[in-house]
Structures are given as structure tokens and as C-alpha cells.
Amino acid sequence: MTETALLEFRSVNTHYGAVHILKDVDLAIYPGEMVCLLGGNASGKSTTLKTLLGMVTPTSGHVLLDGEVVNDKPTSYRVTNGVTMVPENRRLFKRLTVKENLELGAYLRDDREGIEEDLENIYELFPRVKERLSQKAGTLSGGEQQMVAIGRALMSRPRVLLMDEPSMGLAPALVQQNFELIQQIHEEGMAIFMVEQNANMALSIADRGWVLQTGRVVLDDTAEALLANPELRSSYLGES
């Protein structure tokens, strides 16, 4: 592809102390696409997200944002330039109100009118959230919390949404609803990078995917190809 990747890893290595976590990982997320990263426990998925967001600095290799090396740039720089994460388990500020949670999503922005506008957009997207604005985030139901978590992420006007296990801890009915929601946001042009254990569901909506195993990318293909891959089917989809 000739297009510049929005976010890119070029043979990234990371260490926690002496422990080698990511090993020569190459990734690329292009504007407007939906990709997913699959992997079991301790395969390096969370570290990948943290490295993308700048909370972990790679020991070698490059992290690129719009083709520019951002290895040493702080999280705030990346958030300002369109990278946002929806953390695992939603992790709202439980004792703050829903409104305060949303406003904190726009922490780095100071265009008051733009923030108001985006708040309105979010209310339109999630009418339920508007009813709960002055309520403590911790009192919301799981589904509502997911809406607020996504809303909070959208408040920074991102171009790519990093989602850490969006289906974790949700009731099965909500998982489906949640993926529909992600698709809806994606259709409006947002690039989405999803880290999932629910491989079937994730691959069914994603364009491409990677499989991470003990810090190494072992598969890199389109979603259809991955879904059809017998190796993957046996190890992730529980089929023999």
C-alpha cells in the first residue's frame, strides 16, 4: 500500500527489566480500517497497546504515527494526535459523574465549542448516557458503562480507537450489542484496533488480523483467511 499507516510498529522489541516481551513485532493500522490482534494470556497484547500509546517505550525498533517516529513522545502527544484507548473492563472513574468522565476524555482539548459539539454527538449516539449525566459512573449497568467508556474515548476526537478486550466482563447479549456498536463507529470512518480473546466474533467484523504468541507475530492475514486457517481454528476457536 502506498498510503501512510496511521500507526505502525517496525520490528519493535520491548523489555520489562530483563524479560523480553515483544519480539520484532511489525504492525500497521491504516486510516479507517478495523483490525484485530488475537492472542492468549501473556502473549504481549496489553504491552502492544501500551507501546502504541506511549506508556511503554520500546527498547529497539520504531513506533510511527502518521509516518513519524514517536518513540520518545509522551502519551499526551499521541492522544492529541488521534490515538485513544478504551481500557480493559471499561475502567470508568467510578466515583465521578458520567459528565465528568466524558469531560476528562477531552482533557487535552481546549476548544470549548468543539467539546460541547462532541458531547451532543455522544448524547445522540447514546441517548441512555444523556439520562445519566449527573449519576456516578460506578452505579451504571455494564452496558451503560461500556457506552460511557466509548463516549469518553471519542471525546478526544480520535482517528484510531484502541480497544482492550471490549467484550470482557459483559453478558453474552451485551457482547453482540457491543460489537454492533463498534461496527457502527467504524462505519463512520474510525479506524479500530481491537485486542480480543473472543477471536470468532472479532474476526467476523475485522478486515485484517494478527495472532500474537509469546511476543511474536505468528500469523498476519486477512480476517477471512484467518478464520479459515486450520491452525488458528484448532488453537483459538476450540475446534479440532
Add this chain to the structure above:
Amino acid sequence: MMTVALGSRKLFDQNWKRILFWGGICALSQVFICLVGLPSELNRRILIESTLSLGYLFILWIPLVFGYIVSKMVELEGIENPKPGAADLLSGALTGLIGSLGLVLLMLGIENLDMRDPLINWNPKLFRLLTFENSIAFGSLVWIPVGVGLGTFGAFLHQISAQIRKMITYATFGLFSFAILEDVIDDLSEGFRLEWLNDLIYAKKGGMTVTSTIIIAVLLALLPLLVRGKLKTKVATYRSDVTPEGKRRNSIILFSTIAVLVIVLPWFLGGIVNELLANVGLFLLLALGLNIVVGLAGLLDLGYVAFFAVGGYTTAVFTSPNSPWFSPETHFGISLLVVVVMATLAGLLIGAPVIRMRGDYLAIVTLGFGEIIRLLFLSDWLKPYLGGSQGITNIPAIDLGPWEVRGADPRSVFYMVLAFCVIAIYISWRLQGSRLGRAWMAIREDESVAEVMGINTVNSKLMAFVVGAVLASFSGAVLAAKVGSVFPKSFEILVSIIILVVVIVGGMGSITGVMVGSLVLIGILGGPRQPGLLQEFQNYKLLIYGALLVFMMLKRPEGLVPTARRTRELHQEEYLQDAWLGDDETEETKEVGEKL
């Protein structure tokens, strides 16, 4: 009300185990308080002339409270409680009786056994107090009916109408305040040339006169009758009717009234009370700073005294001619600029290494740093520069042109502290709603996610440390000028802990709460080295601080004047439980339930 209503228990249908349990605790508490020495020590403080001293009061409240507790019924859904009646009065009476028996045993013990070695208050003084300088038989004859009576009265409180209970509460607490505030009222009446009023209320030797006690009690008891709900409805209608502008105007009026009072009142107060107010101000300044660190940013700093010390010592070095090594003898204003710089440096220096720690670890490390700073000031190594344990003396008064702020004139110190407090309150207030304030709140809630939002957590936390440090150092600077000297001893760890208690008791994160907290704790009980209004408490201050802290944690963890947010989060579950009870929903829970 006194008639035994249908469906109440039979007189001897008692839960004996419960009575024995609470009676035993009642007896133990009374004996404990006696042996701690509170009654003997506080017997000097007369509350009501030739009738009641603070010392006796400390024994007397116990049977009353336990009588109340023992006859309290647990309300459970679906179970109809028997109507309270004579049987409940009997439980109260028995509890009081067992409590008094504890005192009788104590008297017998003191007479026959010598236990003075471990228990210093096991002495004739206590014996004389308990026997009313008479025999054990006489003492028992007094204590048993008194205990039984108070226990019964405590139980009886459940059976009277809310209106009368309110009247009794008003009268009791009102009288108690009158008795406690004797010094202030004395001072005030002198200031307003109303000595005759003072002579009317208080006896010459201290304490209220019996007549004035009765008159004031009756007046106070009538107070709720006079306002009887009117005030409540008025406030309610006011709340619903008032326009935002009206609200604003009213709060401006309220604010200016308080401001005028605070500025004018010291002129009518004497030295002692002004001294107290100055101390309250010094600690309020400290507490406001700690409130930012702990209340807003959620960083539990137990070494906060370090910044207080930095402020004090910097002022001493720069203004005192006795500073052993470097003595520029500058004006206080110039030294204050240096204080700000030094406090910022200290905040960064202590903050930087501990900033990556969270929760308990942070608390322990800051605790250590607080001690390190004090030990440095005390060390032989720095003795040639800072005077070691001799400290630095001869710090001059603050010269403000026509005025001079010096320790001998507590009113001037009060105004100086007031100025700093106003600045600190303004800063805290502005910070709360600011971008930085929001970042602090986010960090307090969830640091990792705050980082994901793009908040620079390291810088924000360092800022909290620095702002807190600067406020504390101002307090230290004024203290140095007020006392005229600084010693390492003045900056013990106890200071950190007492300020933390002030913040917790007042209400974490709430500016008004912190103000009330320091007024109540420092003003009445006293600071670590400063006596409060109840100077007699000096030796028992820590005991009372501890008891108060435990009580607050159990009954009102959000503090005296909490922020709306804290109330919400701490009582939400209770409200939800109440709501679940359904039919029994009271007005209050309904309201709260709707708010939630």
C-alpha cells in the same frame, strides 16, 4: 406515653445476656475513664457552680449513653417490634446499675489494694473524688441511684416524642457549649462592656451559676418550640423559589457578614482567645495545603510536617540575627519569597522520588521523609548552620510599616494568618474547578486510566506536592515569627498526624469542612503543642483525638462538612437498602433516593 402500651414486653421478659454485656461495657468504660485520670484531672474545671465539674461529666455521660443503647431496638423488615415500655426502662436501669457497681468495685479496690505501680491514677485523689470525700458507703449511695437514674433516662429517651427529645438535646448541648465557651464569652462580654451579663451567667470561681443554668436550659428547650418546623419550611421554600441571581446575592451577603465578623471580632476578644484563633489559623493553613494533597489528589502524605519545618527554618535563617552561619537579617517579606522557593524545591525533592509509589507505600515513604527532615535539623552535621537542638532564636517580629506582627500581640498574628488563609482558600477554591483539579480527581480515582486520557500524572502529582508544600511553608514562616524561635522539636511527626486528623474529621476535599475541622479540633482541643480552649485536656488530647477518629470512621466517614460527592459515595448503599424496605420509606430516604 408512660402507660405500658398493649403489645409491649412483660417487665421481666428481658434479654439478660444483652443487659449483662452492655452493663459490663458500661462499667468497664467508667473504670477505664477513671483510671486514665480524666475525672481527677478535669475536676478542676467547673461547669456548673458547686454541682458539676467536667471531670464528673466524663463519668456521667456513660450510663446515659449505654442506657440508650441497650434499649434501642433493631428494626428489621417484617418483624414487628414490641412497643417500648417499662421493660425497656428496666433494661436501662439495670445497665446503669451494673455500671455503678463497677465504680463501687473500683472504690473498694483502691481502698484495699495497692496498684499504683502500673496504674498511676489508682490513688487517694481518685478515691476522694469517687467517694465525694466521704466513705465508700456514701459514694455507693450516690453513684448507684445516679447510675440507675441516668440509665433509665437514657432508655426513656426512646419513648418520648421527637419534639421533647429535640428540646432535651437543644438544652443539653446548648448548656454544654455555654459551659465550655466560658472563656470566650467572658472575653466577648468584656469587649462589648457587658460584664454584668457575664457575672449573671457565670460564678466568680468559674462555672455557670445554678440559676443561670436553669434559665438557659429552659430558654434553649423552648427554642425548638418557637421555630418548630417554620425554619425548615422556610428554607425549603427558599430553596425552591430562589433564582440563581438571588442565590448569588445571598451568598455574597453571607460571605461579607462572615468577613466583617472575622475582621471585627478580634477587637472584642482578649489575648487568650486571639491566641487560640491565631493557632487555629496556622493549622487551617496547614490543613488546607494537606487537603489539596490528600483530599484532591489522593496522595496520602504522612510527612507533611517537613514543609512546615522548611518554612519555619528558612524564615529563621533569613531574618534572625542569631542564625549561626548565614544571617542576612532580611525583612520578612523578602524571606517569604525565599520560603516559596525553598518550599517548591522541598516539594520537588521529596515528591520526585516518591511520586511513582501508590497508596500505602507512598504513606510510609513520606512518613520516613518527614522524620529525615526533622533529624537533619537536629543533626550535629547541620548544627553549625541551623543550630541543632538549640534551634534558632531571636526571630524578629514582622514589620509591616505602621503595624507590627509579633507573638506578644496575638491579634496581629491572627490578622497575618487570616491573610494567608484567605489566599490559601482562594487558591484551593480555584484549583478545585480547574483543569489541574480535574486531573487530580482523575488521578485519585484511577491513575492508569488518567494516564490513558493523556494526563501527565507525574507532573500533576508533583504540582499537588508543591502547592501543598508552599501553603505549609507559609504557616511555618508565620509560626517562626510568632514564636520567635524554631526548634526541631516543634516539627515532630505528631504535627503531620494531627493535621491529617483535622482534614479527615472535617471532611476530605471540602474547604468548609477543613475550616470547621480546625476550628473544632485545634480551637477546642488544641494542637500538638498549643493548648486549646479546654486547656485541661492537654494531657488527654491524643486520647480524645483517637476516640474521635474512630467514632468518625464508624459513624460519619465523610467528615463533619463533607463534599456532596463523598456523601454520595459513602452512603449510597445505605440509601439503596432503605429504599428496598419499601413501605417504611421515610421522607429523607425518598428524597435521597430521588436525587440518586
